[in-house]
Every structure is written in C-alpha cells, then in structure tokens.
Amino acid sequence: MLSTAKNHAFFFFCSAILFICAGTFELSGHDFQRLAQFVIGVLSVLTLYWYSVKGLNTSVFKLGIKAAFLCILMGGILSSLAAHQPLWAFTELSVLLLCSAIASAFAQQRLIHGVQLDRLFIGFVVFICTIKTLQFLSATVAAFLTSTSTLDTDLLLEGFSNKRFYGQFQTFTLPLLALPLLLVPARRSIKAAIFILLSLWWMIAITGGTRGTWLGMAAAVIVAFCLGRAGRNWAGWQLAAASAGLLLFLLLFSLLPAWLGIEISNFAGERLNTSLSARERLWQQAWTMIQERPLLGFGPMHFADIWNPVGAHPHQAILQWASEWGVPSTLCVAGMAGYGLVVTGLLLRKKAHSQEPVDLMRLCLFASLVGALTQAMVDGVIVMPYSQLWLAIIVGWLLALHERQIPAVSSNCVLDRMWLACLLLAAGLILYTILRDFPHLEDLRQQSGQSFGGPFLPRFWLQGIIAHPPE
Incomplete structure (x- = not known):
C-alpha cells in the first residue's frame, strides 16, 4: 500500500486537489479553481523535471505535431507582443503552457504505471461523482423538507460559480462513468450500482439545464454509435441511463412538486428552446475582431479587453482562438485536433470488437473529448480553469x-531542457499574477462593478474583464 502511494503520489495529490475544488469543501468557485489549476500545473512541471533527471521522459508526439505546436507557440508570442496589454496576453499563453505540462505529466504517468493507473482514475471519477450526487440529493431533500413554496433548482448545484461550469464537468465525466458497465468481468452488483450512479448523474445534468452538456453528449453518442460494437454498447448504456435520469427528473421536479404544491424555479424544461442567450452579440464581436486583425489576432485573452455586457469570451472556441490568436494559429490548432480525433477514431474502429479494458478506456476518453469539444462550440470549455x-x-x-x-523514445535532452525552461517561465508569470491580484480580488471586483456595472464575466478570474475603465 505504501509503495503504491509513493509511486502514484502525483496522481493522488492531483486527485485530492480536483476533489477539494469541485465544491466538496469551502475552497470552490472560479478563483479557487484557478489556484488549483496553478498548483496542479506546478506539480506537473516538477514531475516532468524529475522524469527528465531520471531519464524517464518519453516523447509521445510525432515530429509534425511538434512542429505545429511550435508554430502555435511562436504565433502566440508574436500576438502577445503586439497586444494592447502584453502582460495579460502572456498570462493566457502561460495558461496554455501549463495545460500542456499537465497533459504531458499525466501521459508520462500512464506510460510508466500502466493499467493500474486506469483503475485508479476511473475509481476517482466514480468517487467524485458519487460525492457530488449525494451533495445534490441531500440539498434536494432539505429543500423539500422546508416550508418554502418555491424550490430553485439552481441552488441545488453547489461548488461552481455558474451552473454551466458544473455542466462542463459533467460532460467530461458522464462518458467515463460508463466504463465499468462495459467491462465483462465486472460483477453484476457493481454494474447495477454504477448504472444507478450514471442515471442520477444524468438526472443532475438534466436538472442543471445546461444545453451545451446535452448537445455535447448527443454528439458523443452519435459518434460512438458509428465506431462499431463497443461504441454502440457505450451509446446504449448512455441512452438507457439518460432515460432513467429523465424519469427521475420528472418525478422529483414535476410530479412530486405538483402534488406538494411547490413551485419550481429555473425548471430545466424552460431551457428547451433555440435561444442563443445573447451569444450572437459575442460572436459578432469576435467576427469583427477577426476581420480587423486576421493574422495575429488581438492577442490572447484580449476578447476581454473590449468590454461588452454579455461575456469576456465568445462562448465559441474557434471564434475565440481566431479573434485572439489569429487565423493561421487557429488552422494549426484545428489541424492538430482534427488529426488526433481522426487517428483515434480509426483506431477505435479497428478495436471495435475488443473487450480489453485499455481499449474500452480509450473509447470512454474519446467520447469525453468529443462531448467537450462539441460543447466548446457554444460554451467556455477552453476558458474555465476546472474544465x-x-x-x-x-x-x-x-x-x-x-x-x-514504434515505441515511445526518450526525448532530446537539449529540447527537453528548453521546454522545461518555458514551462518554468509560464509558471512564474502565473504565480506573479496570482500574488498581484488574489489578495485584492474583492477590491478589483468592486472597481469593475463601479466602472462597467453588470454581472461578473469570468475569464482568468471570476471578474475577467481586463479592459481599462472609460475616462
């Protein structure tokens, strides 16, 4: 047991941080989740440095992918230098670098520790979703037991600054929860418990009314259905759990309240419409920015440098990247993402009849990624720290x-050290931003409210507008 904890110390530390900042304790919300992202990023950089010293670092990217990423990085540097507020632009670039470090560190961990880490990861997903489900159910029971005549479903979704951020978390985890249902050796009692949890998790996703989550999961189900037998099994379990979740939702938040004479506020059924919720204004602003500066964009994070009363980002990943980083950078990112999705999709088709846990794990991860990228077309998945x-x-x-x-090979020592130096610089800049702003966030929010008014518009911080107040 002690040896396992030592070998997986990085994973356990990161899991503990993810658990804490999901709202189980007081340290939740957008700003604390940004701090958590920084801590996990620093742990990832230290882990990569340790692997580099021990000669354990392996390259998981082809040369073409490395070249494309280098082009994106250089484009980001040029765009940041030309931006209105270069410090904020480089801060956003640093967030991208830390996210890359996190992805690399988890990839290295999985390459070294193998299938055992898959089991730990899915166990953690089941654990955190169980805790959040119990939290939701206890809040629901408490709401029904009070004498109030109105029940606001938004108040049942704890731990996130906005229920849409909760929905983004569910888009990542709904596909992963289905993995135990696909495993042949799993006991029937375990499968029954997991199906109940998945159904309840779907009920919460429906109650939250986040249409981006519904859209993302619909896309994931459609894509998975086209990937052969394993994909169809996964899609079948998701549809069954979604149906059960819908029935539970109707029972708890329609039939039972009607019988008790309780009015439901923010009922999810009201979200069944085609309204863009003012996104068209954000998309128009992004399109105007693209037309004005197509090559380098206005600079990373600089959508938030042009104030509007709706949002500090366009709620659309492609428009956001093109307006801030430029069209060439957007094409590089889209090319990398498209290549990865196609290659993984073809591999899943090839393994469609496999019952191996690693192949089923790959399917669930792929469905999670498809759902998240789909939601990113209408929501801030690439902006919010927890997402x-x-x-x-x-x-x-x-x-x-x-x-x-061919097996993954050790990375070039010189390039490896240069990459680590970039990551350390990125971590240092984010640390500077945190030390500069975090103690004064309440004052900054009040100043922003006096200058611009309106609600908080999240970006790096919960109040994410970086535009200077009007004279």
Whole structure:
C-alpha cells in the first residue's frame, strides 16, 4: 500500500486537489479553481523535471505535431507582443503552457504505471461523482423538507460559480462513468450500482439545464454509435441511463412538486428552446475582431479587453482562438485536433470488437473529448480553469493510450531542457499574477462593478474583464 502511494503520489495529490475544488469543501468557485489549476500545473512541471533527471521522459508526439505546436507557440508570442496589454496576453499563453505540462505529466504517468493507473482514475471519477450526487440529493431533500413554496433548482448545484461550469464537468465525466458497465468481468452488483450512479448523474445534468452538456453528449453518442460494437454498447448504456435520469427528473421536479404544491424555479424544461442567450452579440464581436486583425489576432485573452455586457469570451472556441490568436494559429490548432480525433477514431474502429479494458478506456476518453469539444462550440470549455484541467487530463491520457508503430523514445535532452525552461517561465508569470491580484480580488471586483456595472464575466478570474475603465 505504501509503495503504491509513493509511486502514484502525483496522481493522488492531483486527485485530492480536483476533489477539494469541485465544491466538496469551502475552497470552490472560479478563483479557487484557478489556484488549483496553478498548483496542479506546478506539480506537473516538477514531475516532468524529475522524469527528465531520471531519464524517464518519453516523447509521445510525432515530429509534425511538434512542429505545429511550435508554430502555435511562436504565433502566440508574436500576438502577445503586439497586444494592447502584453502582460495579460502572456498570462493566457502561460495558461496554455501549463495545460500542456499537465497533459504531458499525466501521459508520462500512464506510460510508466500502466493499467493500474486506469483503475485508479476511473475509481476517482466514480468517487467524485458519487460525492457530488449525494451533495445534490441531500440539498434536494432539505429543500423539500422546508416550508418554502418555491424550490430553485439552481441552488441545488453547489461548488461552481455558474451552473454551466458544473455542466462542463459533467460532460467530461458522464462518458467515463460508463466504463465499468462495459467491462465483462465486472460483477453484476457493481454494474447495477454504477448504472444507478450514471442515471442520477444524468438526472443532475438534466436538472442543471445546461444545453451545451446535452448537445455535447448527443454528439458523443452519435459518434460512438458509428465506431462499431463497443461504441454502440457505450451509446446504449448512455441512452438507457439518460432515460432513467429523465424519469427521475420528472418525478422529483414535476410530479412530486405538483402534488406538494411547490413551485419550481429555473425548471430545466424552460431551457428547451433555440435561444442563443445573447451569444450572437459575442460572436459578432469576435467576427469583427477577426476581420480587423486576421493574422495575429488581438492577442490572447484580449476578447476581454473590449468590454461588452454579455461575456469576456465568445462562448465559441474557434471564434475565440481566431479573434485572439489569429487565423493561421487557429488552422494549426484545428489541424492538430482534427488529426488526433481522426487517428483515434480509426483506431477505435479497428478495436471495435475488443473487450480489453485499455481499449474500452480509450473509447470512454474519446467520447469525453468529443462531448467537450462539441460543447466548446457554444460554451467556455477552453476558458474555465476546472474544465481546462479535465481537458488536459483527458488529452494526456489519450496520448498515453495511443498505439504506436514504434515505441515511445526518450526525448532530446537539449529540447527537453528548453521546454522545461518555458514551462518554468509560464509558471512564474502565473504565480506573479496570482500574488498581484488574489489578495485584492474583492477590491478589483468592486472597481469593475463601479466602472462597467453588470454581472461578473469570468475569464482568468471570476471578474475577467481586463479592459481599462472609460475616462
């Protein structure tokens, strides 16, 4: 047991941080999750440095992918230098580098420790979803037992600054929860318990009313269904659990309240519409920015440098990247993402009849990534710190599981040290930003409220607007 804890210390530390900042304790919300992202990023850099010293670092990228990433990095540096507020632009670039470090560290961990780490990871996902489900159910029971005549479902979703951020977390975890249901050796009692948990997790996703989660999971189910037998089994379990979750939702938040004479506020059924929720204004601003500066964009994070009352980011990943980093950088990112998705999809088709845990794990991770990328087309998945953490972990794990024609080889020592130096600089800049802002966040929020008014618009911090107040 002690040996296992020592070998997986990085994983256990990161899991503990993810658990704490998901709202189980007081340290939750956007700003604390940004701190958690920084801590996990620093742990990842230290882990990569340790592997480099021990000669354990392995390269998981092909030369073409490395070249594309270098182009993105150089484009980001040029865009940041030309930005209105270079310090904020380099801060956003540093967040990207730390996310890359997190993905690399988890990939290295999986390559070294193998299938045992898969079991620990899925066990952690089951654990954190169970805790969040119990938290939701206890809040629901407490709400029904009070004498109030109105029940606000938004108040049942604890631990996140916005229920959409909760929905993003569910988009990552719903696909992963189905893995034990696909494993043939799993006992029937375990499968029954997991199906109940998955159904309840779906009920919470429906109650939250986050349409991006519904859209992302719909896309994941459709794509998985096209990937052969294993994908169809996964899609079948998800549809069954979603149906059970919908029935539970109708029972708890429609039939029971009607019988008790309780009015439901923020009912999820009201979200069944085609409204863009003012996203069209954000998309129009992003499109205007792209037209004005197509090559380098306005600079990373600089959508938030042009104030609007709706959002500090466009709620659309492609428009955000193009308006801030430029069209060439966007094409590089889209090319890398598309290549990874196609290659992984083809591998899943090839392994469609496999019952090996590693192949089923790859399927669930792929579905999670498809769902998240789909949601990123209408939501801030690539902006929110907790979602960025999960995205980095999912990508890193998929990289580690990918089959290669030749084994992963040790990375070049000089390039390895240069990469670590970049990561240390990125961590240092984010640390500077935290030390500068975090003790004064409340004052900064009040100043922003006096200057601009309106609600908080999250970006790096919960109040993410970086535009200077009008004279």
